Amino acid sequence: xxxxxxxxxxxxxxxxxxxxxxxxxxxxxxxxxxxxxxxxxxxxxxxxxxxxxxxxxxxxxxxxxxxxxxxxxxxxxxxxxxxxxxxxxxxxxxxxxxxxxxxxxxxxxxxxxxxxxxx
Numbered sequence: 001x002x003x004x005x006x007x008x009x010x011x012x013x014x015x016x017x018x019x020x021x022x023x024x025x026x027x028x029x030x031x032x033x034x035x036x037x038x039x040x041x042x043x044x045x046x047x048x049x050x051x052x053x054x055x056x057x058x059x060x061x062x063x064x065x066x067x068x069x070x071x072x073x074x075x076x077x078x079x080x081x082x083x084x085x086x087x088x089x090x091x092x093x094x095x096x097x098x099x100x101x102x103x104x105x106x107x108x109x110x111x112x113x114x115x116x117x118x119x
Contacts, residue, residue: 028073033058033066035103038075038092042100045079045091075099 015022028034033055040046040054052063067090070076075096081087092100110117 025073028069028075029099029103031066033062034070035107037063037066037070038096038100038103039107041076041090041092041096042104045089047087047089051090070096 013022014020015026029038036055036058037051040051046054048060048063048067051067052058052060055063058066067076067078071078071090074093077091077093079089079091081089
């Protein structure tokens, strides 16, 4: 079966094809902050401030943009609780938990091999 992501007919997806929608998903997941946010959310629902403290070095603007993209693609859910001020929690969806497994492997590999990579 040929791979045809550029025609609108998807017999089989091919991330190497220029117009394959898989590339959009790969772009979302393959960023540093997405991979780290998903990893941080593996522990369970968290508020924005807790995520920002966990992801040292991320600006509020970048974290907001990252969480919005992850929510847009269905990897993260956002729950707003009625309170003053509003309480908002972020949590991995089933899709996000599925993506978390290979991303955890990548993070582990990087931590194990960082000295070799830097040499």
